[in-house]
Amino acid sequence: MQTHGLTRRTLLAAFCLVGVSLAACEKKAEEKSAEPKAGATDAPAPNDTPSGKLRVGFSQIGAESDWRRANTESIKSEAQNRGVELIFADAQQKQENQIKAIRSFIQQKVDVIAFSPVVETGWEPVLKEVKESGIPVILTDRAVDVSDPNLFVTFIGADFVEEGRRAANWVVKATGGKAMVAELQGTPGSAPAIDRKRGFEEVIKSHPEIKIIKSQSGEFTRAKGKEVMETFLKGGDGPRITVLYAHNDDMALGAIQAIEEAGKKPGVDIKIVSIDGVRAAFDAMIAGKLNCTVECNPLLGPQLFDAVEALAAKKPIEKRIVTKEGVFEQAQAAEAIKARQY
Numbered sequence: 624m625q626t627h628g629l630t631r632r633t634l635l636a637a638f639c640l641v642g643v644s645l646a647a648c649e650k651k652a653e654e655k656s657a658e659p660k661a662g663a664t665d666a667p668a669p670n671d672t673p674s675g676k677l678r679v680g681f682s683q684i685g686a687e688s689d690w691r692r693a694n695t696e697s698i699k700s701e702a703q704n705r706g707v708e709l710i711f712a713d714a715q716q717k718q719e720n721q722i723k724a725i726r727s728f729i730q731q732k733v734d735v736i737a738f739s740p741v742v743e744t745g746w747e748p749v750l751k752e753v754k755e756s757g758i759p760v761i762l763t764d765r766a767v768d769v770s771d772p773n774l775f776v777t778f779i780g781a782d783f784v785e786e787g788r789r790a791a792n793w794v795v796k797a798t799g800g801k802a803m804v805a806e807l808q809g810t811p812g813s814a815p816a817i818d819r820k821r822g823f824e825e826v827i828k829s830h831p832e833i834k835i836i837k838s839q840s841g842e843f844t845r846a847k848g849k850e851v852m853e854t855f856l857k858g859g860d861g862p863r864i865t866v867l868y869a870h871n872d873d874m875a876l877g878a879i880q881a882i883e884e885a886g887k888k889p890g891v892d893i894k895i896v897s898i899d900g901v902r903a904a905f906d907a908m909i910a911g912k913l914n915c916t917v918e919c920n921p922l923l924g925p926q927l928f929d930a931v932e933a934l935a936a937k938k939p940i941e942k943r944i945v946t947k948e949g950v951f952e953q954a955q956a957a958e959a960i961k962a963r964q965y
């Protein structure tokens with residue numbers, strides 16, 4: 624009997640990752656429903672495809688930032704390096720497009736479904752459909768807010784709350800604990816926008832002279848970052864802004880233009896900290912216009928396909944895989960840019 628091209632025996636073996644004998648497992652599985660479960664230790668293994676090639680469906684958010692483009696490139700090139708057939712879908716920032724793509728991956732009977740969710744909520748129904756199909760789900764970059772953690776096998780990505788804390792710690796250090804902050808938030812409802820705000824606020828809570836006086840979404844894009852910063856500067860609070868905290872480098876780069884057009888010196892009149900660590904942020908630091916970037920590594924391809932291959936080999940994988948990241952200030956930029964890969 625085949626389940627999705629996956630033999631019943633293989634499927635049962637996938638359930639038995641924790642050292643139980645296959646025979647015992649088969650007996651146990653017969654007693655229970657045949658429905659496979661996704662989870663760190665009981666995830667269904669990918670299918671035995673006729674071509675022998677693993678087929679992975681990946682739904683990407685879009686191409687809103689340099690970070691996102693580097694992320695896409697990392698995933699596509701790693702799939703190619705490993706001989707994995709990648710079915711890639713660009714959702715153009717829309718959750719409904721991601722849901723459609725995920726449903727089409729189910730129909731195409733891919734071995735693994737991976738995606739970076741544009742927002743945190745609203746995934747439960749489609750993830751239940753995937754679970755019923757028996758295809759394992761890997762989340763990359765952003766998390767989902769679901770009541771059943773077994774709806775996905777693993778989440779690979781940065782700790783966004785910690786990134787927000789790092790940005791705030793830099794503000795404390797650079798300003799002596801006194802700042803009027805303008806904040807450019809990421810996409811509303813997205814995990815990085817929620818968590819980076821939370822981490823930043825957590826740290827400044829104990830520094831009463833650091834205040835967020837303006838806060839709005841710049842949707843993670845340069846154009847919107849510039850537009851929102853222009854509005855901040857023209858408003859009554861504009862002259863009071865001493866620090867800009869942008870949830871990504873692209874918005875900071877757009878805001879730098881707005882600050883210059885307003886006749887101010889970015890990096891001097893208004894100190895700027897942002898998140899990602901893309902090459903253009905290093906260029907801006909070398910030019911003295913950006914003060915600090917908190918790294919968020921987009922090169923997730925190797926970790927994603929390590930997880931895909933581990934599933935194929937029926938090896939257990941961690942439920943949470945956190946990427947390692949640093950913080951770069953202006954003084955380090957000229958040296959550090961030499962090693963930047965994105």
Ligand code: AHR
Nearest residue numbers: 687688690691815843871
């Ligand atoms: O989810 C990661 C964030 O999404 C990056 O910080 C931002 O640049 C991107 O668009």
